[in-house]
Amino acid sequence: MFENLSSRLGDIFDGLKRRGVLKESDVTDAMRDVRLALLEADVALPVVKDFIAKVTESALGQDVLRSVTPGQMVVKIVNDQLAAMLGADDSALKLANPPAAILMLGLQGSGKTTTTAKIARRLTRRDKKKVLMASLDIYRPAAQQQLAHLGKQSEIVTLPIVLGERPLAIAKRAMDVARREGYDVVILDSAGRLHIDQELMDEVAAVAKATGPSEKLLVTDAMTGQDAVNVAREFDQKVGISGIVLTRVDGDARGGAALSMRAVSGRPIKLMGVGEKLDDLEEFDAQRIAGRILGMGDVVGLVEKAAEVIENEDAEKMAAKMLKGAFTLEDMSAQLGQLRKMGDMKGLLGMLPGVGKVKKQLDAANIDDKAIARQHAIIQSMTAVERRNPKVLNGSRRRRIAAGSGTSVQDVNRLLKQFMMMSKMMKKAGKMGKKGRLGSAMGPGGMMPPMH
16 A cells, blocks of 8 residues: 555655765755655645654754764654554554444445454454454445355354344344353444434444443545545544554555544554455554555564464474475475465565565566466376476476466476475575574575565
């Protein structure tokens, strides 16, 4: 989401870092460019003014201008102020004694129902909570059925639908069922409207009063720009919200809504939807998001994603193979499968430090989920003997594999070339491991990412 802003800021700060000495005029010129970049990214004007004033004041301090690395210090100041603007609040969901209610708020089309299912899945899988979902949306056609379908898909219980029941009655029934059947959390998916009106506000206020939710989460679409900020302000003033969930963060938005949201609404961004799958939900960490915007990456987030899909036992087996210098196409296939589980490839690459500077090369390399799926299919089309000993892959075998995987012989040849390069890297890593330097040669979770 912050791709354009990150690129603009990267160019500005590269210019500063190349200078051995900074004059006041260098800093003020750079801040003028930063101001323009933020405004173009759709950050609210009052937020931009406050941000630039604070950064300029700190950056013009004598400790910075006389520093050995003044450019780097200015970047650090910008990073700290970005993190402060995004909010240093604890983004974890606050849950009271069971059954704790979470009330989902938002306008129609913001992604509220899907986000309800994503949060339920996250609480179930990561926090081992027993979760009940209930749809209060009796107005939008098939809204209740949509949540029931998502519940089946994610194996999370949804409150049975009773035709003609009003939203307040549904909420009370959900809390009664949760108390009787020992649920830890009840997520109430309230109805949305195309715009904010008094009827909507009265309804959610009544539900909130009856259920006493631990969290009142406003779901807003990051791609709606400043409208999302205005919606957050109105919901907070009229109903009161405890936090914000940004959806479609993976879209082609300019990102200003996220940067403005915390400053304008005064409420923390707690979670963000980064894709269409039910697992594509991340905790919002201001320091890490600031790092991504400034091209520093988010290695911690990348390691966390890897840890979710890679078992310690598997990582240890891979490390043992590396120490022996052994690496087969079966191992490569396993790693490709793990990469696919971790999510969107471009999103993962965006978490690597400095990746913005090689964006054009990455685009030309065509690294995407389809490429990973293609490589996986090629290896799966091989026999067990071929996967363990690729030297037997003559021309006729390669043609058979290409036909079986729906790819071309050139694709098969390309994958085998990459495999040979990875094998060499693994052997090198094995030698380093024997000298105690294995960790530095491996990627997150013990994985070596495939090359393209």
